Amino acid sequence: MGAQQVAERFAELYGTRPEGVWAAPGRVNLIGEHTDYNDGFVMPFALPHRTVAAVSRRTDGILRLHSADTGGGPAELRLDALAPESDRDWTAYPAGVAWALREAGHAITGADIHLASTVPTGAGLSSSAALEVVVALALNDLYDLGLQRWKLARLCQRAENVYVGAPTGIMDQTASACCEPGHALFLDTRDLSQQQIPFDLAAEGLRLLVVDTQVKHAHSGGEYGKRRAGCEKGAALLGVDALRDIPYTGLDAALARLGDEEEVVRLVRHVVTEDERVERTVALLRAGDTRAIGPVLTEGHASLRDDFRISCPELDLVVDTALAHGALGARMTGGGFGGSAVVLAEATEVDTLTKAVEEAFAAAPFTAPRVFEAVPSPGAHRLL
Numbered sequence: 001m002g003a004q005q006v007a008e009r010f011a012e013l014y015g016t017r018p019e020g021v022w023a024a025p026g027r028v029n030l031i032g033e034h035t036d037y038n039d040g041f042v043m044p045f046a047l048p049h050r051t052v053a054a055v056s057r058r059t060d061g062i063l064r065l066h067s068a069d070t071g072g073g074p075a076e077l078r079l080d081a082l083a084p085e086s087d088r089d090w091t092a093y094p095a096g097v098a099w100a101l102r103e104a105g106h107a108i109t110g111a112d113i114h115l116a117s118t119v120p121t122g123a124g125l126s127s128s129a130a131l132e133v134v135v136a137l138a139l140n141d142l143y144d145l146g147l148q149r150w151k152l153a154r155l156c157q158r159a160e161n162v163y164v165g166a167p168t169g170i171m172d173q174t175a176s177a178c179c180e181p182g183h184a185l186f187l188d189t190r191d192l193s194q195q196q197i198p199f200d201l202a203a204e205g206l207r208l209l210v211v212d213t214q215v216k217h218a219h220s221g222g223e224y225g226k227r228r229a230g231c232e233k234g235a236a237l238l239g240v241d242a243l244r245d246i247p248y249t250g251l252d253a254a255l256a257r258l259g260d261e262e263e264v265v266r267l268v269r270h271v272v273t274e275d276e277r278v279e280r281t282v283a284l285l286r287a288g289d290t291r292a293i294g295p296v297l298t299e300g301h302a303s304l305r306d307d308f309r310i311s312c313p314e315l316d317l318v319v320d321t322a323l324a325h326g327a328l329g330a331r332m333t334g335g336g337f338g339g340s341a342v343v344l345a346e347a348t349e350v351d352t353l354t355k356a357v358e359e360a361f362a363a364a365p366f367t368a369p370r371v372f373e374a375v376p377s378p379g380a381h382r383l384l
Helices: 003-014 092-103 128-142 149-162 172-179 222-238 248-257 262-286 290-304 315-322 348-364
Strands: 020-030 040-059 062-067 076-080 111-117 183-188 194-198 206-212 329-333 340-346 370-374
Touching: 003 040, 003 262, 003 370, 020 128, 020 172, 020 206, 020 290, 020 329, 020 340, 040 128, 040 172, 040 262, 062 262, 092 111, 092 128, 092 149, 111 128, 128 149, 128 172, 128 290, 172 183, 172 222, 183 262, 194 262, 206 348, 222 248, 222 262, 222 340, 248 262, 262 290, 262 315, 290 315, 290 329, 315 329, 315 348, 340 370, 348 370
Parallel strands: 062 111
Antiparallel strands: 020 040, 040 111, 040 183, 062 076, 183 194, 206 340, 206 370, 329 340
């Protein structure tokens, strides 16, 4: 999917060449799940899979949206009629970005947009964030808004939280906007400080596989919101602004204070230990001990499965099968209730592991998974 191809399709749809073509990637989260909305730490990196947008400005207050992945002609929306949670289709994501920019005082007067994507939807790889960020970057450039990447990410999060109605954290949009090739992004979601951590697996004879279980999930579903509300309840009961403020060394004491709030205890335990796992992973990577992060990833899966309770049989099967066939570590990634798992492995073991997972799914029987290598790739940028 090249820039020229997307530009040519734009010209077919709208009768003129676009003013530019932009791309924004999906992401995979190495470690740090459900910590972002608790002001904690996360560590994603960008995938080579991306959403590409050809865009031109309009001056009449009209937003026209078309996707190569859906049928029919362009959807046409009036900017002054955009309202939160008024749209339940895919168009809510790009329209929400335009709404958020205008709500923030930026004079967006319309746009023609054609989109094409290779980011798998419903796989926990941030297809929605890629869609939001590519539109935000295009409008930022075309309207000369001068917004920094972290600010664009914030506006995209607001679009998803308020306009779409999905209570997601800031990680996905920041990863899509700010990641660098060959690095994982160590992000403090409280102050949005970023550190690019070298993560060149190929140089060490390693690979990180993504296994898309083909089980779809949706962040706007009720279970995600329940987990977030439970975390907020835990913070309130413990008298802190967010669970980030509970130190790992004080976890046992904090859990004791929660008494018989069993569900809240589990959620708090996951978030506090997951923040510690992110910090441990960063320390290991900085020390050049990449193989040692494998058990940390596996610990994270157990916590997501047993404490946060957002895994599913397909994700557990990926992890169990991979570990039984020599993987260094494995965990589910993304919001949960389906989506994908990541597997850290020696490069020489990739074919064996892939075959074992595919055979295990066939025997279950589950829908055949999609397996591919995750290569740390560039964040959002202009192509043309």
